[in-house]
Amino acid sequence: MTPEFAILGHPNEGKSSVLSTLAEDDSVRVSSTPGETTKCRTFPVIIDGREVLRFTDTPGFQNPGRILAELKKRVNIERDPLRSLRKFATTVVELHDDCELLTPVERGAGIIYVVDGSRPVRNVDRTEMEILRLTGKPRMAIINCKDDNDEYLDAWKNEFRKNFNSNRTFNAHRATYAQRILLLEALKSIDQDWQHILDKVVHAFKKDWSGRNETTADIIEEAIRSSVSLILTENIVSEREAENCRNKLFNKYNVSLTQREQKAHKRIRGLFKHNIFNYQLPPHSLLHENLFDERTWQLLGLTKKQLVIAGGLGGAALGAGLDVAALGHGLGLFTAMGGVAGAVGALFGGENFSGKAKLMGMPLGGKQVQVGPAKSIELLFILLNRSLLYYQHTINWAHGRRDYQKENQLVAAKSNTPGFTREWSGSRIKVCHDYFKAIQKDHDEPSLRETEKFKTLLRTTLQEISESD
Template identity: 40%
Template sequence: MAAKIPRLAIMGHPNAGKSSVVATLTENDQVSIDKRAGTTTESDVYPVVIDGETVIEFIDTPGFQNPNAILEWFQANDGQRDLARAFVAAHRANPLFAHDCALLEPVAEGAGIILVVDGSKRIKEKDRVEIELLRLTGRPRMAILNNLTNQHRYMIDWQKALNLAFNSVREFNAHRATYSERIKLLNALKSIDQRWELLVEGAVDAFVRDWERRTELAAGTILELLRIALSYRVSKAVSDHKLVFQSDRNRVKAELTAEFEEGLRQLEIAAQAQLRVHFRHNVKTFASDSILNQDLLSEEVEQTLGLSRRQLALVGMAAGAASGVTLDLATAGHSLGAGAFFGAAAGGVLGMVGGKALAKFDIERAPGTHRFTIGPVSNPRFPFVLLDRSILYSARAMNWAHGRQAADEDAADRVPEKVITKQGFTEELTSAQQRELGRFFAAARRGREVESAELCRKIIKEVLRGVALSEIDSRNAL
């Protein structure tokens, strides 16, 4: 009868937030969440699969339609050992109870219960009926207070009523819950039935391991983005006869510049898509007010993220000392070796990052043509900006509850928005770490692999771990 893995039926009345809770707990933003009440008519099973194995299952139920009738029957048959099973067995053939049977079916088959209530509403007689009938099932049960409209005056009443009938009562906001809150809720499931302790522990362990793996993947994605973006170049050969006037050159440069900038943006977009996959998101944007929605090469982004001027100067000196050349000379170096060097069109054309051009032009002459090349990025600030943006994006993806609809902009953000007010993540690293990153960036610009890549991966991973920590949750809690 009882399945090996924990199975939990999510119950409660329509619009209490059941589907949202399931979406968040299973990290599945495809769970259907609808504003209209009672749109779900059947139970859907949402397994949590880690490494090909189902570790826990949640069953999204349609919600009670006729709790009074069920309770009356339960009370009349209170001698029975397993009321949910007995009820389903007695009413299966009766079309009038089709809905109630479908609702109680998972419980009849041994599932535990998670009751979801909207703790922001006054507790009603119907709620007490539901609470009592769930108590009578005798199943392991937890109640979740999902506070839909952020009203706290009824919470005490709910706590009182629920505590009498449930093994565990927890507040859980399906729209704002972070990774660590999910883990806490799962851990609490251990206590509702001793027989589940090991199973739930196994599920939680699998979650934690999987999260570690995803953090690792995210760090890899970010490192790869930096490597590719920093060695990125765009080049184009133009016949001499198309380059009669200065304006012709300028036009070519403007086109290449646009292509270069767009290329960088696309690299970031592709990396973000990977980050979403790591954290199982299908929604693309995580907040409308975020610096993430500004253009990568905009002034706002440049001013908000990256290192301070002083930090940058220190990193620049360290990187220069390590490679034997300054960053700017390193870029000029390869063009000097390659045929006629017309000189870098210094600045002026590109969007400036930190008062310095993003990248430089190199114009090489061959018989009958000029080859224009732009890149790699020479601006020392840009990689730190890109890294900060990637971390911020990851922080969003990691902490964005799957039950939260992309359109829902009212819910307060739990993601460390300190970034917005207090500059980027890289600013808070130690100067040794910043220098390590600087060395990696300098090497990436020259298309070289360096030992520091491994160290940088570790640095990035540590930062990512930090943004999913519970202390951040509580610091930003409302």
């Protein structure tokens, strides 16, 4: 039988948010108006086409005092006090919501009780907790702190120890993948009978996650390959126009790379089930910046030490901060790039294509300017780090979260982390270097060995990001 958990609590404490985040479902209605949910709704967690777990969202308690009194009347005399209580509640109009929320509990669902821990414990909460205790069902309490206020946490925990099998702090809007797994694991402890099946659920969940990481690695590899091997050409009509042409071409190149990147990011987003709510990137994210922006290259490129390593391996590297400084300045772009000895100029490839001119259907004697394929491995690192930033943002955007406000500061602080590859050792840089060389040799079918090694490195990195908080 599929385990079911009913999310219970007072209106507006974050029940729907918790559910949305746990079930990775951004279609759950989260509302700032208390009491908007009046019907239970069940959300299945499906892995490999099989429902492994289900969560039921419920309306909040409306008349806990009355419910407690009625339950107490029945608890020692009825064989099934919950059923009798629910039947009674059906007949009383103002108990509609309370009756509704008891339905899943009556059919055997485990209870997840959600409170907003940033406010003090009130008597009405004690009443609700007493009801849940009297149901005798396995139950866990979740402290969802809407604010950072932890003044009341201890008081809440004290109450919970009396009434619940287990309790956890869980921020529905900020929970990371790692914290979600921890919460699922904690559900095991509330009832021995569920331990085995929930073990399987957690296992399936982890497996599914590493499958998603595998697909993400494929997506990133594919996008990087097609970007670093991209070649664009433009006809130069006259010498006078040459400068203009180059600038135009570089812009086109930039747009092309950005489109490829966005396509890849969109696929990653779908993979992690952010389908409905259109989340935005943090306002200060480096991802808002142009691919060839100076800051991007400084923060996401190789470090000086790594540049030496890459150079030692025979890779052409730009050297962040030096040449890239001029890149952000629109029209100065090409000149700046051409002015850098060797490496950057090579990004533009040969400029004279008299031989090819005819082939490309150009007027005889015309010249062509070409951009790409990338000769500098730094482009690979820029694209890689940007993908990893996007991935980190996506997996850590809790499904229950619907807006920024308040949380801007936190996100801004996080987004200032420089590139993920900054700490990478020589051996990881070498894997990238060998892969980069392999694409340069044959971009349609680069060496399988080098590609596999690169993908393995990507998968390891994605897993590391998943597990870090």
